[in-house]
Amino acid sequence: MAHFDDLTPRAWTVSALCRAVADTLDAQFNPVTVRGEISGFSRAASGHCYFSIKDDTGQIRCAMFRRAASLVNFSPRDGELVEVRGRLSVYEARGDLQLVVESMERAGQGALFEQFLRLKAKLEAEGLFDPVHKRPLPGQPRAIGVVTSLGAAAWHDVVTALQRRVPHIPVLMAPALVQGNGAAATLVQALQNMYALTAEDNPMSAPVDVILLVRGGGSMEDLWAFNDETLARVMAQSPVPIICGVGHEIDFTIADFVADVRAPTPTAAAEMAAPDRGVGLQSLSVLEHRLSRGLLRQQDRQAQRLDGLATRLGHGLQRQHDRQSQQLGSLGARWGVGLQRQQERQAQRLSTITARLSRPQALLGQHSQWLDRLAHRLQAGAQSGLGNSRHQLERLNDRLGFSQGQVAQRSQRLELAALRLSSVDPHRVLERGYAWLSDENGQALTQVAQFQPGQNVRATLADGDVPLTVRSNR
Known part of the structure; x- marks a missing residue:
């Protein structure tokens, strides 16, 4: 009769x-070939690959080490239907069942991937992906x-990038x-809500000029919501450009093809929507220069014109004078x-009168009176003519004095304009110890970030230029 202790199971x-x-799996199943869809495929920095093989009701973890991965003649992707050959084992650190894959071949595309291709072909035939519908991104979006x-x-990455570039x-x-x-x-509902904020009379804020549709990386199943047909058609109706930044650079969804611009990551989508503030400031600096x-140049032309007018005015006043x-x-x-x-005529008449004085004494009194009246008229006429001439001469002298006053006033205005022009002369600024820095193309250098070690720089001083070389920008 067996003892009770003999029935106690062994403690492992x-x-x-x-x-x-x-050991049991190795003896019963290995080597084994498995057919299924790839899910969650990732390649580590070491070159080893990790993924799962699944069907409608089950899945098994797989590991394919670098030597075996280097022999695969295609790039495995989530959703692809493959046949893998390998050995079943137990990963003792976690007690997980895993298949160590030694070879992999395509067995056809997975169901999800086939569905993706069918929808892509349908929407492409309808023209939803046509480049003619792609709109350029706004240079300076209002919101x-x-x-x-x-x-x-993805939300944190986008906000961080936008705060850094366009706060x-x-x-x-x-x-x-x-x-x-x-x-x-x-x-779909979120996009339609965002479309309402693109109107010019939007009461909440400035009109939205560009929309970012973003999500981080994941498997094909994780990103499947962005392969929805209704979502694609709503995106095509957007009143403003859409940037799609879903998954990683190797991931593609239907939303990527419908969007106006595809970004490899959410951060890249934010950078595309918001031009760097530094670039804008540099452009403003160039425009300011x-x-x-x-x-x-305009001041120089106006100064030359003023000099010409002053010269012409001086010549005109001189000619008038x-x-x-x-x-x-x-x-x-x-x-x-x-x-x-008149004096000659009067002298002649006086001679005639003198000659007549030899006539009788009776006529002497008469001629004396007539001579007195004539002398009086002669003196009055001479004084009247002299007064008129003096009056006219005084008027001319007054006009000459007025003209000289105008010349003095305009000369004063000319000196004031020259003083103002001198105050904005850039050489005056350089004479106070400042310098103008520019690169080899003559572009102004106003920020530390524009300098690179070893860069040739020219410094313009008050009396000439000095070539410089940047040793460090720190």
Whole structure:
């Protein structure tokens, strides 16, 4: 009769049990060939590959080490139907059943991948992917919309990038599920909510000019919500450009093909939507330099024009003065000639009268009276003519004085304009110890980030240029 103690099962250690199971699997199944879809494929930095093989009701973890992975003649992707050959074993560290894959061949595309290809072909035939529908991104968006999960790492990456590049642009977020059942419907609703914020009369903020549809990486099943047909058609109706940054660079979804621009990552999508503030500031610096140079050229032209006007004004006043002096001389000469002629006539008449004085004494009194009246008229006429000439001469002198006052006033204005022009002369700034730095192309260097070690730089001083070489920008 057997003792009760003989029926007590053996107590295994965990490692011994794992080894025993591994030996049993090796004896009963290995080598084994398995057919199924790839899921969660990843390649480590060491070159080893880890993934799962699954069908409708089950899956098994697989490991394919670097030597075996190097013999695969295609790039395995999630959803592909493959046949793998290898050995079943137990990963003792976790007690997990795993298949160590020694070779892999395509067995046809998986069901999900086939569904993806069918929808892609359908929408492509309808023209949803046509480049003619792709719109350029705005250079300076007034507001940026983001559609993603509120708790996703993609939201944090996008906000960080936008705060770094364009902190002055408002960012609006429409939350949605990005994985699992019902995720596609929430994405559609979030996009439609964001479309309402693109209107010019949007009461919440500035109109949204670009929308980011983003999500981090994952397996094909994780990203499947972005392969929804309804989502694709709603994206095609967007009133503003859409940037799709879903998954990693190697991942493609239907949303990537419909979007106006595809970004390899969510961070890259944010960088595409928001031009770097530094680039904008550099462009403004170039424009400022051009404007300054244009202003200086305009000042030079105006100064030359002012000099020309001053010269013409001086010449004109001189000519006017000469004409008036000539006119005054002519009047004086004419007055002298007329007076001389009148004196000659009076002298002749006086001679005639003197000759008549030899007549009888009776006529002497009569002629004396007539001679007195004539002398009085002669004196009055001479004084009247002389007064008129003096009055005209005074008027001419007044006009000449007024003209000289105008010349003095305009000369003062000319000196004031020259003083103002001198105050904005850039050489005055350089004479105070400043220098103008520019690169080999003549572009202004105003920020430390524009300098590179070994770069040739030219410093413009008050009396000339000095070539410099950058040793460090720290």
